[in-house]
Amino acid sequence: MSDVQAIHWADRLTRVPYAVYADDGVHAQEQDRVFRGATWNYLCLDAELPEDGSYRTTHVGETPVVVVRDADGEVYAFENRCAHRGALIALEKSGKAESFQCVYHAWSYNRQGDLTGVAFEKGVKGQGGMPPDFCKEEHGPRKLRVAVYCGLVFGSFSDDVPPIEEYLGEDICARIERVLHKPVKVIGRFTQALPNDWKLYVENVRDSYHASLLHLFFTTFELNRLSQKGGVIVDESGGNHVSYSMIDPAAKDESYKEQGLRSDHDRYRLKDPSVLAGFDEWPDGITLQILSVFPGFVLQQIQNCLAVRQVVTKGKDRSELHWVYLGFEDDTPEQLRMRLKQCNLVGPAGFISMEDGAVGGFVQRGIAGARDQQAVVAMGGDVVASGEGRATETSVRGFWKAYRQHMGVAA
Amino acid sequence: MIDLLNLMAFHAAYAETIDSDRLEQWPDFFAPDAHYRITHVENEQQGLPAGIVWADSRAMLEDRVAALREANIYERQRYRHLLGVPLLEAADEHSARASTPFMVARIMAHGETQLFATGVYRDRFVRVDGKLLLAERVAVCDSTVTDTLMALPL
Numbered sequence: 001m002s003d004v005q006a007i008h009w010a011d012r013l014t015r016v017p018y019a020v021y022a023d024d025g026v027h028a029q030e031q032d033r034v035f036r037g038a039t040w041n042y043l044c045l046d047a048e049l050p051e052d053g054s055y056r057t058t059h060v061g062e063t064p065v066v067v068v069r070d071a072d073g074e075v076y077a078f079e080n081r082c083a084h085r086g087a088l089i090a091l092e093k094s095g096k097a098e099s100f101q102c103v104y105h106a107w108s109y110n111r112q113g114d115l116t117g118v119a120f121e122k123g124v125k126g127q128g129g130m131p132p133d134f135c136k137e138e139h140g141p142r143k144l145r146v147a148v149y150c151g152l153v154f155g156s157f158s159d160d161v162p163p164i165e166e167y168l169g170e171d172i173c174a175r176i177e178r179v180l181h182k183p184v185k186v187i188g189r190f191t192q193a194l195p196n197d198w199k200l201y202v203e204n205v206r207d208s209y210h211a212s213l214l215h216l217f218f219t220t221f222e223l224n225r226l227s228q229k230g231g232v233i234v235d236e237s238g239g240n241h242v243s244y245s246m247i248d249p250a251a252k253d254e255s256y257k258e259q260g261l262r263s264d265h266d267r268y269r270l271k272d273p274s275v276l277a278g279f280d281e282w283p284d285g286i287t288l289q290i291l292s293v294f295p296g297f298v299l300q301q302i303q304n305c306l307a308v309r310q311v312v313t314k315g316k317d318r319s320e321l322h323w324v325y326l327g328f329e330d331d332t333p334e335q336l337r338m339r340l341k342q343c344n345l346v347g348p349a350g351f352i353s354m355e356d357g358a359v360g361g362f363v364q365r366g367i368a369g370a371r372d373q374q375a376v377v378a379m380g381g382d383v384v385a386s387g388e389g390r391a392t393e394t395s396v397r398g399f400w401k402a403y404r405q406h407m408g409v410a411a
Numbered sequence: 412m413i414d415l416l417n418l419m420a421f422h423a424a425y426a427e428t429i430d431s432d433r434l435e436q437w438p439d440f441f442a443p444d445a446h447y448r449i450t451h452v453e454n455e456q457q458g459l460p461a462g463i464v465w466a467d468s469r470a471m472l473e474d475r476v477a478a479l480r481e482a483n484i485y486e487r488q489r490y491r492h493l494l495g496v497p498l499l500e501a502a503d504e505h506s507a508r509a510s511t512p513f514m515v516a517r518i519m520a521h522g523e524t525q526l527f528a529t530g531v532y533r534d535r536f537v538r539v540d541g542k543l544l545l546a547e548r549v550a551v552c553d554s555t556v557t558d559t560l561m562a563l564p565l
Binding site: 093186187188189190191192193194195214216217270271272274275320325336337339340341343344347348349350351354355357358361 | 449450451453454459460461462463464465466467468470471473474475477478481482483484485486555556557558559560561562
């Protein structure tokens with residue numbers, strides 16, 4: 001177990017010490033400095049809190065959190081931990097509540113997380129009870145700042161985090177608005193247990209280099225060739241990114257054939273191609289947009305398949321990916337059907353994403369004896385910058401730029 | 412009349428086909444316009460229609476097998492299905508509805524076995540030319556969590 005500063009970090013962002021992926025000390029520091037630090041963490045969708053009193057329980061890193069809509073219409077979030085002995089306050093994944101009461105000793109809380117009641121506070125028949133100077137206002141679970149942006153509810157334990165739009169940056173905001181431009185509805189939720197540290201997954205999401213090499217399904221059907229039109233956007237902090245592409249039938253791509261790579265397979269054709277027969281929904285022609293927000297949020301548009309993904313840490317070398325599949329409120333039955341078909345592309349059994357569930361585990365197992373070695377993240381040089389083309393690891397370096405800043409490691 | 416023994420024989424053959432890696436024959440258990448979906452109990456309770464696998468034709472199942480063979484990358488693994496006694500909900504000469512509980516263990520290439528999924532098949536059968544076929548199979552998992560990835564079908 002070590003302190004993050006005790007690990008040897010190269011002075012360049014092109015190297016990542018393997019020691020950061022399986023260390024209890026680093027993991028504990030991340031909980032404090034990243035997840036409970038000056039970051040905005042995705043909590044849930046505004047649409048998942050439809051009424052006054054609607055609540056969901058979630059996690060910020062490993063810290064349990066309650067998110068709830070109060071009678072004033074605002075969304076509040078507080079740590080899901082009773083101020084008395086620390087038990088969970090809310091046990092269900094979601095529900096509707098006038099107020100919350102801890103089951104252990106019946107201490108109660110309003111929807112804003114204020115401690116409002118202590119059972120037998122004055123004792124019973126003059127016996128027992130809390131000391132007269134006990135002040136309920138001074139006790140309560142930690143509260144989060146909440147920001148709702150385009151229907152996404154973010155929370156932060158930090159008073160220093162910049163406002164959400166500044167945190168996201170102008171380009172990322174525009175790309176979120178592009179997808180979440182009208183009211184959404186949830187069409188399914190799935191959780192995928194990942195056999196790896198959370199950072200290996202969020203790096204994978206930012207890694208536009210691997211997409212067409214690991215995921216053959218994409219390449220074969222010309223959904224995602226590196227030489228398609230497209231690009232990568234990295235925000236000023238480095239932590240937020242967008243990778244996007246658009247199909248360009250005019251530019252028939254020969255680069256894979258020339259290289260003879262595994263991921264070009266002429267024999268493979270679909271018997272029922274309706275899974276790829278999307279409807280025209282995005283006037284800008286972008287067929288794929290993967291967007292990440294530091295530390296653990298992903299917004300995905302793959303053709304008509306929309307989803308948010310939330311990464312939840314589970315110890316130093318495990319994590320969970322929470323998928324919420326989305327449609328729009330005004331979808332026609334045919335549009336909904338298309339989205340349901342395209343759900344085959346993503347998730348734990350997804351034609352173009354199942355590999356991502358396993359590849360982090362391959363790294364986690366591969367580096368078991370290599371604490372003092374480093375990963376190479378040098379595709380596209382050592383810069384962190386937006387650009388055309390996706391044969392680059394620029395947004396992976398961007399993640400490490402933001403990570404080092406939050407963890408107090410010089411870059 | 413489709414009876415319990417017909418269904419049990421069907422289930423035994425279905426499980427054996429997947430567990431012995433004869434995936435190319437797996438779609439043959441379905442009618443051409445069959446619906447197949449893998450989901451979990453919370454989505455079902457809340458009426459959320461998505462699946463981690465979602466098909467409305469046998470051809471989509473054939474495509475999934477082709478993708479598993481040709482395109483997708485995953486560690487070598489196999490399943491062991493244990494299917495319970497079907498609860499026959501309705502049956503006549505040509506069709507039946509039944510629910511059948513399943514447990515599926517996953518055996519990885521390195522030798523370890525883990526309980527991968529439990530749940531219930533919600534099935535609608537049709538008899539076509541004397542042969543029993545699934546018109547609909549919804550595999551409703553008890554857990555909302557899938558470990559690592561789901562390559563092979565349930």
